[in-house]
Amino acid sequence: MSGEVQSMEEEARDRSLVELGEDWILSKILKSLKPISEGRLQVGDDAVEIPSSGLLVVSGDMFFASTDAPPGMKPRQMGSKAIVSVVSDFAAKAAQPLYFIVELGLPGKMRGDEFLELWSGILEAGRDYGGEVVAGDTNQALEISIGVVGIGVSEKPIPRGGARPGDILAVTGMFGKTYTGLHAAFHSNLEERWRPLLDAIYNPRPRIREGLAIGRARLATASIDSSDGLEACLFELSRWSGVGFEVTDPPIDPLAREYVSAYNLDVVEAVFRGGEEYELVLTIPRESFDEAASILKGLGSRLIPIGEAKPDRSIVAWIDGKTYHLSGRGWRHFSHP
Amino acid sequence: MSGEVQSMEEEARDRSLVELGEDWILSKILKSLKPISEGRLQVGDDAVEIPSSGLLVVSGDMFFASTDAPPGMKPRQMGSKAIVSVVSDFAAKAAQPLYFIVELGLPGKMRGDEFLELWSGILEAGRDYGGEVVAGDTNQALEISIGVVGIGVSEKPIPRGGARPGDILAVTGMFGKTYTGLHAAFHSNLEERWRPLLDAIYNPRPRIREGLAIGRARLATASIDSSDGLEACLFELSRWSGVGFEVTDPPIDPLAREYVSAYNLDVVEAVFRGGEEYELVLTIPRESFDEAASILKGLGSRLIPIGEAKPDRSIVAWIDGKTYHLSGRGWRHFSHP
Numbered sequence: 001m002s003g004e005v006q007s008m009e010e011e012a013r014d015r016s017l018v019e020l021g022e023d024w025i026l027s028k029i030l031k032s033l034k035p036i037s038e039g040r041l042q043v044g045d046d047a048v049e050i051p052s053s054g055l056l057v058v059s060g061d062m063f064f065a066s067t068d069a070p071p072g073m074k075p076r077q078m079g080s081k082a083i084v085s086v087v088s089d090f091a092a093k094a095a096q097p098l099y100f101i102v103e104l105g106l107p108g109k110m111r112g113d114e115f116l117e118l119w120s121g122i123l124e125a126g127r128d129y130g131g132e133v134v135a136g137d138t139n140q141a142l143e144i145s146i147g148v149v150g151i152g153v154s155e156k157p158i159p160r161g162g163a164r165p166g167d168i169l170a171v172t173g174m175f176g177k178t179y180t181g182l183h184a185a186f187h188s189n190l191e192e193r194w195r196p197l198l199d200a201i202y203n204p205r206p207r208i209r210e211g212l213a214i215g216r217a218r219l220a221t222a223s224i225d226s227s228d229g230l231e232a233c234l235f236e237l238s239r240w241s242g243v244g245f246e247v248t249d250p251p252i253d254p255l256a257r258e259y260v261s262a263y264n265l266d267v268v269e270a271v272f273r274g275g276e277e278y279e280l281v282l283t284i285p286r287e288s289f290d291e292a293a294s295i296l297k298g299l300g301s302r303l304i305p306i307g308e309a310k311p312d313r314s315i316v317a318w319i320d321g322k323t324y325h326l327s328g329r330g331w332r333h334f335s336h337p
Numbered sequence: 338m339s340g341e342v343q344s345m346e347e348e349a350r351d352r353s354l355v356e357l358g359e360d361w362i363l364s365k366i367l368k369s370l371k372p373i374s375e376g377r378l379q380v381g382d383d384a385v386e387i388p389s390s391g392l393l394v395v396s397g398d399m400f401f402a403s404t405d406a407p408p409g410m411k412p413r414q415m416g417s418k419a420i421v422s423v424v425s426d427f428a429a430k431a432a433q434p435l436y437f438i439v440e441l442g443l444p445g446k447m448r449g450d451e452f453l454e455l456w457s458g459i460l461e462a463g464r465d466y467g468g469e470v471v472a473g474d475t476n477q478a479l480e481i482s483i484g485v486v487g488i489g490v491s492e493k494p495i496p497r498g499g500a501r502p503g504d505i506l507a508v509t510g511m512f513g514k515t516y517t518g519l520h521a522a523f524h525s526n527l528e529e530r531w532r533p534l535l536d537a538i539y540n541p542r543p544r545i546r547e548g549l550a551i552g553r554a555r556l557a558t559a560s561i562d563s564s565d566g567l568e569a570c571l572f573e574l575s576r577w578s579g580v581g582f583e584v585t586d587p588p589i590d591p592l593a594r595e596y597v598s599a600y601n602l603d604v605v606e607a608v609f610r611g612g613e614e615y616e617l618v619l620t621i622p623r624e625s626f627d628e629a630a631s632i633l634k635g636l637g638s639r640l641i642p643i644g645e646a647k648p649d650r651s652i653v654a655w656i657d658g659k660t661y662h663l664s665g666r667g668w669r670h671f672s673h674p
Contacts, residue, residue: 047396059384147484
């Protein structure tokens, strides 16, 4: 940690944003923004310029603490998660995010050092995934609110609507960790053995390298990221592609299964109706699957086949010897508790 | 109003967003998005593509009801204001907004018809100012939150830092209406005579045509929009350009002055420390002023000279025979009440 950062954090500690003032917040934000060398406007002007040619890929999301921060989530993790949810959209479309525009809403009673942590989480996550924050501003709001828009490029974005019957349905990781991790956080089940489940909700990571590699190789026919859960992904891929799915090998995370047993939860809910796993859900022609799997293996990742696309539009999963007809209900905002 | 809209509004009336559900909200949003004809991704996919070449101008802002909605503001006006604040940034930079990315945060108890009004306000304002909403999503939040990022183009954006000593300082409208309008709204002074003041806060309009015309003619050396008030504008132009300002003819709106007298308010506060007037504050070389004024006259608008840029960096205003040294304090978030 540099001396400058230390003294910044000292002046910020135990002082609220109302005490520190908007100018203080803005000075921290503006100092951290990446200048665009080709731009005719300087950092901090009313708008920012980005160089571009051809088609740009744009995606945004908003993080609200009341909905998106599980109990115990730290400001740095909130900042990171806000970026991750947008980068995950880019990953699903095989697009590289280059620029992030970040707008904050912060409560006046938030402490200055909490803001600095939150902002560091945003900046670091942006860079981790190959982009830079080029514009940022702040507003006063009732809760921590982080609006992120990413702008990037893709040689050939993978749509939701390209799955064909016979394609292999595959995912980039196991499911169930966020569902059980949330349960653990809300019920204060903080034992060390559940640490990986809690890590899944506090420190999610997007599959950007995997998405870009699959995109470059042009092996996937359809792709989506699992922000609303696996069932919602299958429903969307089905709706956009006009196919159905048979899930013969549900990607049940072993530790999540242990947790489900220990707390008498529903494994179907845990695997299919979690959400925010930020895994990719892909369809890949049968003849290309081995090549795709070997590309991801080269990245130290996995491509896990879980079933197959079918001509009729129903979605069926086999779990523990039982057959489930999935109806598309995933995690939704505005749902009854 | 079309039959479809009527029936949409009927199903929405008196039902909360929790009752209607996220899918209902999203279907209204997605149906309204402008498809990008060149895009390889369809509307509603995880990302949107925009065609581009050269430098794009990008600017964003967030609207939070707790901070940005005066008492009595309707959902449609909130949606419109969220767009206006971003378009005003484009106006100041002489840039045309083309695409808007809109992310919502909505409270679960909001009624469906209120959401529809809010969303209509967003769509209509976007089109009014030459852009289209190309991506939108919704989240649950504690208060109405509207994140808008605009993407557009400019032949030659006008920076904040180009003012030179001797330039004429000019504005596109009179000041004081929003300060007094807010006072009227908070104190329920709703008499008909104050209607234009209330209109200034409920239905703000950006000076996009004016900004684009001035930009095309390349007559302004520096430009900013008055979202944080006139004093903050002068402070920013001074800081970025390394000049000071002498304001010899403060742009005091006559009705605002009447209101100030009627309620014993401070006219300096009203004119310099209001905010969200969304007027342009420009510096223009003396020899170009008449041409610039005549261009705006051709649009049915005014370019009002209020003073001059000076070599030393102080900011001085003459009002009613008194001299005021302005220190840069404008309207700020996170300020003590």
